[in-house]
Amino acid sequence: MINPIGPVVPPGRMKQTRQPDIALSGGMHLRPWRESDAQVLVQSCIDPDIQHWNRPDRLTTDTAREKIARWKLRWQNEEAALWAIAPADDDVPVGLIGLADLDLRGGSGEFVYWLLPAGRGRGAMVNATLAVSQWAFDTLGLHRLRITHSVANTASCRVATQAGFRLEGTMRSALLHSDGWHDEHLHARIRDDTGPS
Ligand SMILES: CC(C)(COP(=O)(O)OP(=O)(O)OC[C@H]1O[C@@H](n2cnc3c(N)ncnc32)[C@H](O)[C@@H]1OP(=O)(O)O)[C@@H](O)C(=O)NCCC(=O)NCCS
Numbered sequence: 001m002i003n004p005i006g007p008v009v010p011p012g013r014m015k016q017t018r019q020p021d022i023a024l025s026g027g028m029h030l031r032p033w034r035e036s037d038a039q040v041l042v043q044s045c046i047d048p049d050i051q052h053w054n055r056p057d058r059l060t061t062d063t064a065r066e067k068i069a070r071w072k073l074r075w076q077n078e079e080a081a082l083w084a085i086a087p088a089d090d091d092v093p094v095g096l097i098g099l100a101d102l103d104l105r106g107g108s109g110e111f112v113y114w115l116l117p118a119g120r121g122r123g124a125m126v127n128a129t130l131a132v133s134q135w136a137f138d139t140l141g142l143h144r145l146r147i148t149h150s151v152a153n154t155a156s157c158r159v160a161t162q163a164g165f166r167l168e169g170t171m172r173s174a175l176l177h178s179d180g181w182h183d184e185h186l187h188a189r190i191r192d193d194t195g196p197s
Helices: 036-048 049-053 063-077 124-140 155-163
Strands: 029-030 081-087 095-103 108-115 144-150 165-178 178-188
Touching: 029 063, 036 063, 036 095, 049 081, 049 108, 063 081, 063 095, 081 108, 081 124, 095 124, 108 124, 124 144, 124 155, 144 155, 155 165, 155 178
Parallel strands: 108 144
Antiparallel strands: 029 081, 081 095, 095 108, 144 178, 165 178
16 A cells, blocks of 8 residues: 655655765864774773763774764665764864664654763854754754753753753653663754754
8 A cells, every 4th residue: 555645855865965064163064974083983982971971882993994984874875864073174073963863754863962072161062963953954854853861961951952952851761871771851853943043
């Protein structure tokens, strides 16, 4: 039987375009990860805050390179869109942002992000979240974007709220961290929401 409700985003729209560079205010930009950034990923996995909140696996330079290569494939397969956040001058990444769990048919995606200490404290993640949201709604055509984070992660909660992601509720005992199960906030922004842009 033919499904009368078509996909929100037609298949192929993402893979037919090159992943864009996106300028941010404050001298930063978003760009695709390169295999030469592998050492930054290795560093991210040993940063105590990223380790605690994002729970990445430990990486070597080789496995980090492989991960970056897989991210390129995930763009091609329309499964995820991940950018490096880097200062425009030296172009060495200080963070990661993107949408994982992309569901083009259903029109949604979930943010993943982190900053190394060198990138924190300047509002870079709020700017990056706004920029990726604009790309996701206006260029890709998604309908709903989510941010989830441990209720104990105040900085992430502030980023979500300042980027216009309304708090929709608390998911009980939703994610296992090194110190036990954490409740998680669910924030979301809908294409037609009014708010920061
Ligand atoms: C979460 C993260 C991206 C926020 O970026 P940041 O550059 O540190 O945040 P900013 O300095 O722009 O601050 C954003 C807000 O969070 C608050 N904040 C920042 N660090 C905080 C902390 N440790 N505790 C409480 N609030 C904090 C700031 O005061 C600011 O709120 P305000 O505008 O109301 O004053 C970054 O801290 C990070 O990557 N942390 C480690 C990993 C992580 O938490 N990943 C997210 C998993 S969901």
